[in-house]
Structure formats: C-alpha cells, structure tokens
Amino acid sequence: MAEVRLVGLRKSFGRTEVIHGIDLRVEDGEFVVFVGPSGCGKSTLLRLISGLEEATSGEIWIGGREVSQVPPAKRGVSMVFQSYALYPHMNVYRNIAFGLSLAGASRADLDARVRAVAEKLQIAELLERRPRELSGGQRQRVAIARAIVREPQVFLFDEPLSNLDAGLRADTRVEIARMHDELRATMIYVTHDQVEAMTLADRMVLLNDGRVEQVGPPAELYRQPRNLFVAGFLGSPRMNLLEVQSGEGGLLLPGGGSIAHSGELPRGQLTLGLRSEDLHPTSGEGVLRGEVTLVEELGETRLVHLRIGDGQSVIFRHRELPGPRPGDRIALDADPERALLFDGNGERL
Amino acid sequence: MAAAAHDSLTRARVRTAWLFLAPMLFVLAIVALWPLARTLLLSLTDASLGAAGTARFVGFENYLVKDDGAWYGLLADPLWWLALRNTLTFAFVSVAAEVVLGTLIALILNARFRFRGLMRAAVLVPWAIPTVVSAKMWAWMLHDQFGIVNDLLLRLGLIGAPLAWLADADLALWSVIAVDVWKTTPFVALLVLAALQMLPEDCYEAARVDGIHPAKVFFFVTLPLIRPALIVAVIFRFLDAMRVFDLVYVMTGNADATLTLSVHARQMLVDFQDAGSGSAASVLLFVVIALLSVLCLLAMRGEVLGRRQ
Amino acid sequence: MMALARALAFRLLVAVLLVYLLFPFYYAVLTSMKGGSAIFSVDYWPRQIDFSNYARIFSEQPFALNILNSVLVAFAVVALSLLLGLTAAFSLGRIRFRGRSALLFAVLAVSMFPQVAVLSGMFELVRAFGLFNSLLSLVFSYMIFTLPFTIWVLTSFMRELPREIEEAAIMDGAGPWTLIVRIFLPLLWPAMVTTGLLAFIVAWNEFLFALTFILSNEQRTVPVAIALITGGSEFELPWGGIMAASVTVTLPLIALVLVFQRRLVAGLTAGAVKG
Numbered sequence: 001m002a003e004v005r006l007v008g009l010r011k012s013f014g015r016t017e018v019i020h021g022i023d024l025r026v027e028d029g030e031f032v033v034f035v036g037p038s039g040c041g042k043s044t045l046l047r048l049i050s051g052l053e054e055a056t057s058g059e060i061w062i063g064g065r066e067v068s069q070v071p072p073a074k075r076g077v078s079m080v081f082q083s084y085a086l087y088p089h090m091n092v093y094r095n096i097a098f099g100l101s102l103a104g105a106s107r108a109d110l111d112a113r114v115r116a117v118a119e120k121l122q123i124a125e126l127l128e129r130r131p132r133e134l135s136g137g138q139r140q141r142v143a144i145a146r147a148i149v150r151e152p153q154v155f156l157f158d159e160p161l162s163n164l165d166a167g168l169r170a171d172t173r174v175e176i177a178r179m180h181d182e183l184r185a186t187m188i189y190v191t192h193d194q195v196e197a198m199t200l201a202d203r204m205v206l207l208n209d210g211r212v213e214q215v216g217p218p219a220e221l222y223r224q225p226r227n228l229f230v231a232g233f234l235g236s237p238r239m240n241l242l243e244v245q246s247g248e249g250g251l252l253l254p255g256g257g258s259i260a261h262s263g264e265l266p267r268g269q270l271t272l273g274l275r276s277e278d279l280h281p282t283s284g285e286g287v288l289r290g291e292v293t294l295v296e297e298l299g300e301t302r303l304v305h306l307r308i309g310d311g312q313s314v315i316f317r318h319r320e321l322p323g324p325r326p327g328d329r330i331a332l333d334a335d336p337e338r339a340l341l342f343d344g345n346g347e348r349l
Numbered sequence: 350m351a352a353a354a355h356d357s358l359t360r361a362r363v364r365t366a367w368l369f370l371a372p373m374l375f376v377l378a379i380v381a382l383w384p385l386a387r388t389l390l391l392s393l394t395d396a397s398l399g400a401a402g403t404a405r406f407v408g409f410e411n412y413l414v415k416d417d418g419a420w421y422g423l424l425a426d427p428l429w430w431l432a433l434r435n436t437l438t439f440a441f442v443s444v445a446a447e448v449v450l451g452t453l454i455a456l457i458l459n460a461r462f463r464f465r466g467l468m469r470a471a472v473l474v475p476w477a478i479p480t481v482v483s484a485k486m487w488a489w490m491l492h493d494q495f496g497i498v499n500d501l502l503l504r505l506g507l508i509g510a511p512l513a514w515l516a517d518a519d520l521a522l523w524s525v526i527a528v529d530v531w532k533t534t535p536f537v538a539l540l541v542l543a544a545l546q547m548l549p550e551d552c553y554e555a556a557r558v559d560g561i562h563p564a565k566v567f568f569f570v571t572l573p574l575i576r577p578a579l580i581v582a583v584i585f586r587f588l589d590a591m592r593v594f595d596l597v598y599v600m601t602g603n604a605d606a607t608l609t610l611s612v613h614a615r616q617m618l619v620d621f622q623d624a625g626s627g628s629a630a631s632v633l634l635f636v637v638i639a640l641l642s643v644l645c646l647l648a649m650r651g652e653v654l655g656r657r658q
Numbered sequence: 659m660m661a662l663a664r665a666l667a668f669r670l671l672v673a674v675l676l677v678y679l680l681f682p683f684y685y686a687v688l689t690s691m692k693g694g695s696a697i698f699s700v701d702y703w704p705r706q707i708d709f710s711n712y713a714r715i716f717s718e719q720p721f722a723l724n725i726l727n728s729v730l731v732a733f734a735v736v737a738l739s740l741l742l743g744l745t746a747a748f749s750l751g752r753i754r755f756r757g758r759s760a761l762l763f764a765v766l767a768v769s770m771f772p773q774v775a776v777l778s779g780m781f782e783l784v785r786a787f788g789l790f791n792s793l794l795s796l797v798f799s800y801m802i803f804t805l806p807f808t809i810w811v812l813t814s815f816m817r818e819l820p821r822e823i824e825e826a827a828i829m830d831g832a833g834p835w836t837l838i839v840r841i842f843l844p845l846l847w848p849a850m851v852t853t854g855l856l857a858f859i860v861a862w863n864e865f866l867f868a869l870t871f872i873l874s875n876e877q878r879t880v881p882v883a884i885a886l887i888t889g890g891s892e893f894e895l896p897w898g899g900i901m902a903a904s905v906t907v908t909l910p911l912i913a914l915v916l917v918f919q920r921r922l923v924a925g926l927t928a929g930a931v932k933g
Contacts, residue, residue: 077829081825085822098840373809381771384782387778398778473915474683477908482884495697495897496700592773598866631772635772635775
C-alpha cells in the first residue's frame with residue numbers, strides 16, 4: 001500500500017492543455033474520488049496516474065517512487081475500466097490470471113491466488129465461463145478480481161458503475177466500500193455521479209476544466225463549498241442561489257425579506273446560497289414569500305418550486321402532509337447558520 | 350528529475366509502431382517501389398529482356414523522337430493510340446453497364462422475397478470464378494462454330510448466320526466487355542447492397558405513407574443516398590478496368606481489335622523482348638492511371654465539398 | 659390484378675438474372691462431361707455423363723502438379739500477407755504517430771499500380787534472386803496485390819476493437835507482441851479468415867506474373883495451365899479438357915465462397931467503402 005503524490009502535473013493534447021498543473025496528495029489507504037462535469041479532466045488525470053497517458057510535465061509519486069516515466073504495468077497500480085474491458089476470448093480464470101502469468105508467476109502460486117480472489121468475490125463457480133456468459137454485475141466482479149489479484153499498491157477505478165442499472169449500481173457501490181474497508185488499499189475512483197462520490201469518498205477532489213476546485217471530505221464540500229461552482233455542482237436539487245443586497249446589519253432578499261448577518265460584509269450585490277432542506281415553511285412573515293408553481297412528489301418528501309418575485313425562484317423540501325398545491329402562497333424561513341454567501345467573483349465569504 | 354522531457358513512454362510506443370511496420374514496408378519497397386523505379390529507368394534505355402547488361406541510355410526515344418523529319422516512339426505509334434482507345438472504351442462501357450446492372454441486382458437483393466438466399470449465393474458465383482476460367486468459359490460459349498450463343502440466337506431467329514464474336518474486329522471488344530460485365534457486376538452489386546442496407550428505414554416509411562411512386566422514391570431518395578457508395582464503386586472499378594489484362598489476353602490474345610494498354614505493354618516486353626519500349630509502354634499506362642486517379646480524387650473532393658455546402 | 663402482374667414481373671426478372679448468373683458455369687460443367695464428338699453438338703441439357711475429360715487432364719498433363727503448385731503458392735501468400743498485414747495493422751490501427759495517414763495512403767496507392775508497370779522491374783529482380791521458373795517468385799511478387807488490401811482491411815477491423823481491452827492488457831503488463839498475439843489475434847480471427855480468403859482467391863487466380871515468371875509445365879499454376887491447354891492436334895477441340903480443368907479448380911472456390919459468403923462480403927465492403 002502506498003500514498004500517491006502529484007506535483008505540478010500538466011497534460012496537453014497537441015496545443016490544448018487539459019490538465020493545468022495539479023498538486024495533490026492521496027494518503028496511504030485513503031479512498032479518494034475524482035468528480036466533476038464531463039470534460040473536466042478527471043479521467044485524464046486517472047489515466048496519467050495509470051501511465052496510459054503520459055504527463056507533459058510534473059511528477060507522479062507512488063509509494064515514494066517517481067513513476068512518470070515508468071510503464072503502466074510496473075507502477076504498482078491496477079485499473080478497473082468503465083466497460084470492464086474483460087478479454088472476450090478468455091474464460092474468467094484466464095482473465096484474472098493473464099497479468100500474473102505475464103509477470104512470470106509460477107503455476108501453483110498463480111492458481112492459488114486466482115482461486116483465493118475468486119472465492120473472495122464469490123465468482124469461484126464462474127471461472128470456466130466466458131465474459132459474454134456473465135451478467136453485468138458478474139463482469140464487474142471479474143474486473144475487480146483481475147485488479148485485486150495483482151496486489152497493487154493503488155487501485156484506480158474509471159467510472160466502474162456507469163454501465164450497471166440503478167439497483168445493481170447501489171449494491172456494487174456498497175460492495176466497493178466494503179472491499180476498501182477490508183483491503184485498506186489506496187483507491188482512486190473517477191465518477192461523474194455525485195451520489196457515488198459522496199457515499200464512497202474519504203475525500204473528494206472536485207475538478208473543473210483541468211483544475212482542482214476543492215479537496216476535502218464529502219460533507220465539507222457539501223456544507224462549505226469554496227465557491228459557486230462547488231456549491232452548484234454538489235446537491236440535488238441544486239443549491240438555491242439568490243441575488244441579494246448587503247446593507248446595514250443584514251441582507252436584503254428578493255421580495256422584501258431580510259436576514260440578519262453579523263460580521264463584516266462587502267457592500268453591494270452578493271449571492272446567497274440556501275439548500276432546499278434549509279428552507280422551512282412558516283406561518284409567520286418568513287424571509288421569502290411567493291407562489292407555488294410546481295410540486296415534485298418524491299414519496300418521503302416533495303420538492304416545491306416557489307416563485308419569489310424579481311423573476312427568481314427557489315426550491316425547498318417539504319415533509320409534512322398535506323403538501324402545498326400550485327397557486328398556494330407560502331412563506332419560508334431560512335436557517336441563517338446554514339446560509340452561504342458568495343462575492344461577485346463567486347468565492348465564498 | 351522531473352525536468353527531463355516527459356515523452357519516453359510515447360516515444361517507445363511510436364518506435365514500436367515503426368518496428369512493426371518495417372517488415373511490411375521492406376516487402377512493399379522491393380515488390381512495388383524498386384520494380385517501378387527500375388521500369389522507369391529501363392524505359393529510358395534500349396535494353397532487351399533477353400540480354401541484360403548491354404543497355405544504352407537513349408533518353409525519351411522510346412516515348413517520342415524526331416528522326417529525319419519523322420516521328421518515332423510509342424506516342425507516334427498508332428497502335429499505342431489504338432490500345433488507349435480500346436482501353437478507355439472498355440473501361441467506360443463496362444463500368445457503366447456494371448453500375449446500372451449492379452444497382453438493379455442490389456435493389457433486388459435488398460427486397461424481401463422467397464429466393465433471396467439463392468439469389469445472393471448466385472451473385473457470388475461469377476465473382477468466385479477465376480478470370481481465366483470465365484474467359485475460357487465464355488470463349489467457348491461464344492465459339493463461332495459450336496458456341497451456344499450463336500445456336501441460341503439462330504434458334505430465336507435474332508441472327509441469320511453465326512457470328513464470329515471474338516474474331517470479328519467489330520464485335521470482339523464488345524464481347525470482351527460483355528464478359529467483364531458478367532464477371533464483375535457482382536462486386537458492384539455487393540458494394541451497392543452494403544450501402545442500401547445502411548439506409549434509414551424511416552425515409553421509406555414516410556414515402557410509403559405519402560403514397561409516392563416507387564420509381565420516384567428510387568430517383569429522389571435512394572439514389573442520392575447511395576451516391577457516395579456508387580462513386581467509390583465507380584472509381585475502384587474504373588481504375589481497375591483500365592488495367593485489364595487476363596480477360597483480354599485469354600479471350601483474344603494480342604489481336605488489334607481488343608488490344609489494351611496492358612496487353613500491348615506485355616507484348617512488347619515479353620513477346621518482342623523489347624525491355625526498353627515495353628517499359629516505356631508500362632510507364633505510360635502507369636501515368637495514364639495516375640492521372641485518372643488524381644482526377645478521381647479531385648472529383649471526389651469536389652463532391653464532398655459540394656455536399657457540405 | 660396490378661399487384662399480381664407486378665409480382666409476376668418481379669419473379670420473371672429474378673429468374674432471368676439467375677439464369678444469366680449461373681448458366682455459364684452450368685454450361686461449363688455440361689461441356690466438361692461430353693466425350694468424343696459430342697462436343698460438336700450444342701446441348702442445353704446433359705445428354706451423357708462422361709468423366710474421360712477429367713481423367714485426361716490428370717493423365718496427359720501435369721494438372722495435379724499444377725493444382726499443388728497453386729495451393730502451395732496460395733497458402734504461402736496467405737500466411738505471409740497475414741503476418742505482415744497484422745503487424746502493420748497493429749501499428750496503423752492502434753498507435754498514433756506522425757505520417758500514419760500518409761502511409762495508409764501510400765499503401766492504397768500501391769494497390770492502384772497497374773501490374774505491367776512493375777513487370778519489367780520485377781522480372782529483373784526475380785532473375786537477380788535466381789527465382790526464375792520458381793514458385794517462390796510468385797509468392798514474392800503476389801505481395802504487391804495482397805499486402806495493400808490485407809493491411810487496409812485488417813487496419814479497419816483493428817480500429818474497431820475497443821480501446822479499453824488493449825489498455826487492460828497494457829496494465830496487465832502485455833508488450834506489443836503479446837498484445838498482438840494473445841489479445842488482437844484471437845479477437846480478429848474473423849477478419850483474418852476474411853482477408854486470408856480474399857488473399858487466397860487473388861493468389862489462386864493470378865495470371866500475368868505466373869505466365870511471365872514460370873516457364874516449365876511442371877512449375878505452372880492452374881490459371882496458366884488452363885489458358886495453355888491445347889488439343890492433341892490442330893483439328894481437335896480442346897474444350898472438353900479446358901472445361902474439365904476449369905470446373906475442377908472452380909468448384910472448391912465456389913464452395914469456399916458460399917460457405918464464407920457473409921464474412922467475404924463484409925471484408926470486401928470494409929476494404930472498399932473505407933477507401
């Protein structure tokens with residue numbers, strides 16, 4: 001097991017730079033998730049670590065060794081691919097054993113290791129099958145078995161769940177988490193799915209346009225986003241962002257409400273961020289008032305869209321029964337502790 | 350440590366690429382480039398195929414030279430011009446017929462009917478038969494005395510007396526063309542069929558719903574859509590037909606009426622052992638085909654650009 | 659009524675085309691089974707079944723040897739083109755490097771070479787290597803036809819293989835040669851069968867080089883042997899023998915083509931459409 005350290009890592013394809021100098025440290029045994037919108041460079045970053053792409057400049061350290069000029073197979077990393085990338089012409093046994101046999105493992109050693117891994121991942125009875133005879137979930141396990149059997153220092157996952165259907169995806173997610181607990185291995189995981197990212201990660205790395213926007217535990221990114229991009233990317237529904245005016249002792253909200261705010265604030269226009277679960281209906285005046293335009297029923301809760309004037313609207317989570325109906329007028333209270341403020345450049349204050 | 354250029358892995362991969370290409374490049378160089386270069390060189394000499402080593406450099410004399418007020422060389426030889434005319438006629442007519450007939454067969458193969466499997470297999474038969482064999486088969490069928498074609502036409506009353514299909518100078522070229530059409534139409538049909546099977550189904554459903562006549566559908570929907578495939582097929586076939594040798598040589602030998610550029614060049618080279626003029630004739634054929642290829646490429650590019658606008 | 663007439667017309671068209679496509683070969687078979695003077699009468703239906711023509715081409719000529727020659731040449735050509743084509747296709751299909759498309763274009767250009775344009779140069783080369791009148795001269799010279807399309811078809815199939823499988827193998831420690839032999843070769847075998855078959859057919863059918871580089875009857879390949887079959891005397895018609903020989907070498911070919919028809923069509927169109 002090993003730590004991974006990236007220093008000033010850059011990557012260009014032709015003249016376009018897609019990774020703009022990334023510094024990052026992944027601790028030994030840590031589960032780190034790279035997340036971000038498509039095209040943000042998260043997969044490229046993973047491929048740089050694996051060696052499938054070569055960095056234009058910068059250093060990659062794995063377990064105290066600089067590996068940026070080391071061939072992929074010798075970096076001590078294993079990779080699980082989005083499409084599983086099983087060898088279609090080999091049975092499960094040979095799929096798992098291929099890397100070991102190329103590395104020159106003895107027959108007995110190889111057999112013992114393949115069977116042990118197959119046992120662990122409950123695919124022992126599938127060893128003679130071809131990949132096309134397996135279900136999506138089984139293929140996924142074989143792909144993971146193939147990664148584990150080489151006993152790498154670092155596991156790399158490239159969107160491994162995106163080819164599974166929703167139910168299986170949740171199950172496999174839990175299983176990957178359990179596997180991490182068991183192996184205590186360093187794992188780097190790429191996904192565009194924030195639920196996967198939040199549930200699996202010890203720490204998340206949110207990337208945008210080839211740069212790191214924020215690194216930290218999921219709850220920290222969710223509660224204390226460093227800027228508007230992070231705030232907007234995480235959470236469903238998206239965080240409500242309102243144009244507000246800061247004035248004497250507080251913030252003036254659209255529709256005339258206001259929130260008291262202690263501490264120094266720049267004057268002028270700011271952006272206020274409120275998550276849907278931090279807004280509550282009130283029978284009093286509230287800070288926001290408006291007319292219900294849409295109700296999305298989710299079962300245990302419902303999302304209510306409220307038009308609050310100035311052409312702005314908010315979404316809040318409503319729990320009690322009966323729910324409001326379109327056309328109802330509602331007043332909302334906001335949790336001032338939870339409110340986030342961003343300046344004109346989108347940085348959190 | 351990190352200051353070094355970061356491309357050793359990429360460079361190793363590119364090195365591998367060239368390493369794996371090397372054997373193929375080496376073989377192509379000795380079977381294609383070297384002989385072509387030698388042919389070019391020989392065409393500028395008076396070498397003879399039998400006695401190598403006595404060749405003398407003669408410049409462009411094999412192509413064209415003025416001596417005592419008269420022009421000599423291939424380009425002044427009416428036979429070469431005849432061969433060029435025959436070859437062009439052969440290429441244009443056979444390719445045109447193949448494309449029309451091939452499209453018809455492809456349309457039939459694309460329809461659903463009971464004997465489609467049989468038809469599809471039957472189409473492959475002429476293609477599978479070696480050219481020499483089909484030349485012989487047809488030469489026998491077109492035999493002036495005992496040929497079945499004459500017999501059939503006589504029985505049907507279409508001709509009054511047996512025709513010498515391959516010996517008659519007015520008929521020979523057309524006979525050879527007909528055989529080439531029979532032999533090569535399947536290839537065109539398969540290409541067109543592949544294009545037809547990639548066409549979107551919904552266009553046709555829309556046309557059927559609107560009650561448009563099938564002929565109109567063909568000319569206004571199908572034809573424009575398979576046009577690129579047709580153009581590719583035409584170019585391939587045309588450049589191929591310009592090189593025709595086996596069929597003509599086996600059916601009619603070196604006869605003037607069907608003399609093509611390839612047959613002519615081989616005759617000078619092998620039968621007359623005249624490596625100089627023979628090579629020059631080869632080079633001229635190469636130049637003609639290269640020019641036509643460039644023209645085709647330009648036409649294709651124009652087509653692509655035209656479509657984009 | 660209109661629909662019925664249309665259906666009838668369609669059937670008639672299909673029938674006419676079937677006769678057009680198949681009759682010549684049928685007639686060759688029919689002729690090959692005519693012995694003696696039957697050759698002088700035109701028949702539309704088989705009247706006799708006489709295999710003496712078949713017996714004669716094997717007894718009076720080295721036709722068995724000719725077939726063996728053709729088989730040897732064709733197999734050697736297939737093996738060599740596939741080997742060279744596969745390694746080249748790996749480079750051209752899976753690795754990005756400067757000059758790749760220029761190279762593919764050059765290979766395509768070679769396939770446009772007229773055969774006679776290299777004839778005199780090739781003749782010299784064959785003689786210089788001491789290969790004149792040897793089957794090796796054919797194996798060697800046929801590369802000019804088979805290599806370009808083998809490379810093109812295999813490259814186009816090679817490109818379609820998923821990138822992640824190659825990357826998984828690289829992560830597993832496979833070098834280029836392991837990658838080709840243990841990953842790509844097993845995945846490409848349908849394409850290999852197709853291109854191999856096409857190369858086989860080309861080598862089996864080639865005429866001009868075989869006519870020029872081979873002198874003796876014993877070294878000849880089938881097409882030249884057939885083209886040069888003559889009657890015992892000036893007045894004897896050799897057509898029975900010619901047709902017997904033609905049918906003998908064509909039947910296996912037709913069988914092969916029909917068995918592999920789907921693969922062949924895919925290979926033909928892959929090579930052509932992507933050009």
